[in-house]
Amino acid sequence: MQMPFVKVGTLADLPPGSVMQFEAGEETIAVCNADGEIHALEGICPHAGGPLGQGALHGATLVCPWHAWEYDCITGRNSMDEGICLAKFAVRVENGDILVDLPAHA
Ligand code: FES
Numbered sequence: 001m002q003m004p005f006v007k008v009g010t011l012a013d014l015p016p017g018s019v020m021q022f023e024a025g026e027e028t029i030a031v032c033n034a035d036g037e038i039h040a041l042e043g044i045c046p047h048a049g050g051p052l053g054q055g056a057l058h059g060a061t062l063v064c065p066w067h068a069w070e071y072d073c074i075t076g077r078n079s080m081d082e083g084i085c086l087a088k089f090a091v092r093v094e095n096g097d098i099l100v101d102l103p104a105h106a
Contacts, residue, residue, distance in 0.1 A: 005092055005099035008040070012096060019062060019073075021053025024102055029053065029089060031098060032073040034060040039073045040089040040100040046078075052086070 008022040014033045021043055022029050028043035030053035041062070043053045050066030057063070062073045070079040071086055078084035090101035 004101060004103060005090075006102045007097050008100050009098050010096050011038075011093060011098060014038070014098065017057055019053055019055060019057040021051055022100070027102055029100065029102070030055070030062065030073075031091075031100065032057050032060075032062055034073055037074075038091045038093060038098055040091050041071070041073060041076055042087040045069060046084055046086070 016033050019032045030041050030043040032039045045064045050064040055063045055065040062071045076086035076088050092099045
């Protein structure tokens with residue numbers, strides 16, 4: 001069975017060092033290009049709901065735009081509290097398109 005991969009954008013839209021937000025229905029995700037590696041994470045900050053996809057990316061560190069909580073975009077973990085971890089989604093890149101596995105949108 002085909003996995004429900006959804007196109008969230010293109011590599012051309014997301015150069016290394018950048019992050020973008022993608023919304024599909026109720027789902028908001030943050031898509032990061034950490035030095036050429038694409039990672040997709042839950043896009044709502046567990047602190048107070050900040051839009052992580054509108055934050056900043058420094059190397060592999062994703063910084064929330066609201067109160068600057070930091071997350072490792074590879075593991076999803078918060079830099080101060082390892083118990084806080086963002087959900088991650090599988091990513092595929094095909095022909096320059098970024099595809100993310102969003103199970104809710106099968
Ligand atoms: S909402 Fe993200 S740090 Fe406060």
